[in-house]
Amino acid sequence: xxxxxGNRAARLAKVTGLVSxxxxxxxxxxxxxxxxxGWPKGVTPQAxxxxxxxxxxxxxxxxxxxxxxxxxxxxxxxxxxKSEEFPRQFQxxxxxxxxxxxxPMVIIVVLFVFATHAQNVVTxxxxxxxxxxxxxxxxxxxxxxxxxxxxxxxxxxxxTGSSTEIPLLVLPATKEVRxxxxxxxxxxxxxxPEYNFKRDTIPFPQKNSQDNVFQNSIDHxxxxxxxxxxxxxxxxxxxxxxxxxxxxxxxxxYMQLRTKLNPATGKPYTAAEALTELKCGEWCAPQAIRxxxxxTSRTSRKPSGGDR
Numbered sequence: 001x002x003x004x005x006g007n008r009a010a011r012l013a014k015v016t017g018l019v020s021x022x023x024x025x026x027x028x029x030x031x032x033x034x035x036x037x038g039w040p041k042g043v044t045p046q047a048x049x050x051x052x053x054x055x056x057x058x059x060x061x062x063x064x065x066x067x068x069x070x071x072x073x074x075x076x077x078x079x080x081x082k083s084e085e086f087p088r089q090f091q092x093x094x095x096x097x098x099x100x101x102x103x104p105m106v107i108i109v110v111l112f113v114f115a116t117h118a119q120n121v122v123t124x125x126x127x128x129x130x131x132x133x134x135x136x137x138x139x140x141x142x143x144x145x146x147x148x149x150x151x152x153x154x155x156x157x158x159x160t161g162s163s164t165e166i167p168l169l170v171l172p173a174t175k176e177v178r179x180x181x182x183x184x185x186x187x188x189x190x191x192x193p194e195y196n197f198k199r200d201t202i203p204f205p206q207k208n209s210q211d212n213v214f215q216n217s218i219d220h221x222x223x224x225x226x227x228x229x230x231x232x233x234x235x236x237x238x239x240x241x242x243x244x245x246x247x248x249x250x251x252x253x254y255m256q257l258r259t260k261l262n263p264a265t266g267k268p269y270t271a272a273e274a275l276t277e278l279k280c281g282e283w284c285a286p287q288a289i290r291x292x293x294x295x296t297s298r299t300s301r302k303p304s305g306g307d308r
Contacts, residue, residue: 035055036051036054036055037054037055037058039051039054039055039196040193040194040196041194042194042195042196043194043195043218043219043220043222043224043245044194044195044196044197044216044217044218044219045121045216045217045219046121046122046195046196046197046216047194047195047196047197049117049118049121049122050118050122050196051196052118053114053115053117053118056114057111057114060107060110060111064107122197122214123211123214124215125178125213125214125215127176127215128176129176129177129178129215130172130175130176130177131146131148131171131172131175131176131177131178131251132146132147132148132177132178132180133145133146133169133171133177133178133179133180134146134147134180134181134182135169135179135180135181135182135190135201136182136183136184137181137182137183137184137188137190137201137228137232137239138183138184138185138188139185139186139232139233139235140228140232140233140234140235140236140238140239141160141161141162141163141167141239141241142160142161142167142169142226142239142241143158143159143160143161143167144158144159144160144167144168144169144241145157145158146158146255146258149255149258149259150259151258151259151268152259152260152261152268153268155268157255157258157259157268159270159271161241162293163293163294164293165272165287165293166240166241166242166287166288166291166292166293167241167242167271168241168242168243168244168271168272168275168288169226169241169242169243169244170244170246170251170254170271170275171218171243171244171245171246171251172245172246172247172248172251172252173217173218173219173220173221173222173245173246173247173248173251174217174218174219174220174248175217175248175251176215176216176217177215177216177217177218178213178214178215179213179214179215179216180212180213181199181201181205181212181213182201182202182203182204182205182212183201183202183203184203185203186203186232186233187200187201187202187203187230187232188200188201188202188228188230188232188239189201189228189229189230190226190228190229191226191227191228191229192224192225192226192227192243193224193225193227194224194243195216195224197214197216198229199212199214200230201228201230218243218245220245221245221246221247221283222245222283223242223243223244223245223282223283223285223288223289223290224242224243224245224290225240225241225242225243225290225291226240226241226242226243227239227240227241228240235294238293238294240288240291241288242288242289242290242291244275244283245283246280246283246284247280250278250280250283250284253278254274254275254278257269257273257274257277257278258271258274271286272286272287273286
C-alpha cells in the first residue's frame with residue numbers, strides 16, 4: 001500500500017513538472033521574459049525597480065503556493081480515509097497556530113518593506129536634474145515647455161501638438177529629467193508604457209495638494225509612445241505624444257537649434273525643423289514614428305448603418 005502511494009506521488013510530481021515545462025515552452029517566452037512574469041520591459045531605472053519588486057513578489061507567492069499545494073497533496077495521498085474510526089481530535093495546537101499566524105505576518109512585513117523601497121525609488125526627486133520640462137495637457141493634445149531655454153524673441157522653447165501633428169517630447173537619454181505636469185482644462189493622465197509609470201495631470205495641482213513633479217532617466221535612445229490614461233472627452237483615445245530620447249550631445253545640438261532663428265523661415269526652429277537639421281537617423285525623424293494623428297473631422301466618416 002505504501003509503495004503504491006509513493007509511486008502515485010512520484011507520477012503526480014512528474015506530470016506536474018511536465019505540464020509546467022510544456023506551458024513555459026508553448027508560451028514562446030524567452031528566459032528573460034519568463035523571469036519578468038509578464039511584467040512589461042521598461043526603459044528607466046524606476047521601471048527596473050518595479051520589475052524587481054514584481055519578480056520577487058511572484059517568486060514569493062509561488063514558493064508559498066508550492067508549500068500549500070504540497071501540504072494539500074500530502075494530506076490527500078498519505079491521510080486518506082482508512083477506516084470508520086473517528087480520528088483523534090485536538091482542541092489546541094500552539095506551534096501550528098504560531099506558524100499559521102507568524103509566517104503570514106513575516107511575509108506581509110517583508111513585502112511591505114520591499115514595496116516601500118520600490119516606491120521611494122520611483123518617487124525620488126533628490127538628484128539634480130539635467131533637464132526640466134513642463135508638460136501641459138489640454139483637450140485633446142499636449143504641450144512641452146523647456147523653461148531653461150529661450151528663443152531669440154524671449155519666449156520659452158515649447159512644442160505644441162495639433163490634430164495634424166503628434167507632439168514630440170525630445171529628451172536626452174541617460175540624463176536625469178524632471179517633469180512638472182499640469183492640465184489646462186479637465187483631468188488628464190501622463191502615461192508612457194515604457195516608463196511603467198503614469199500620473200494624473202490635473203488643473204491647479206498646488207491648490208489640490210497634488211505632487212505633480214517626478215523624475216527619471218531613459219536608459220537608451222529611442223522613440224516611445226505616450227498617452228492620456230484618463231477619460232477626458234471625445235478624442236481621449238487619440239491624445240497621444242511621442243518621447244524621443246536622443247544621445248546627450250545630439251540633444252544639446254537640438255536645443256541649440258531651438259534657441260535660434262531658422263534662416264529659411266525667419267522664425268525660431270520648430271521641433272520638426274530642428275530634428276531635420278540634425279540628420280541623425282531614425283531618432284531624428286521630424287514626425288512621430290510610433291503613432292500617427294487621428295482625423296478629427298466628423299464629415300470624413302459615415303455612420304455604420306449607412307445613409308437613411
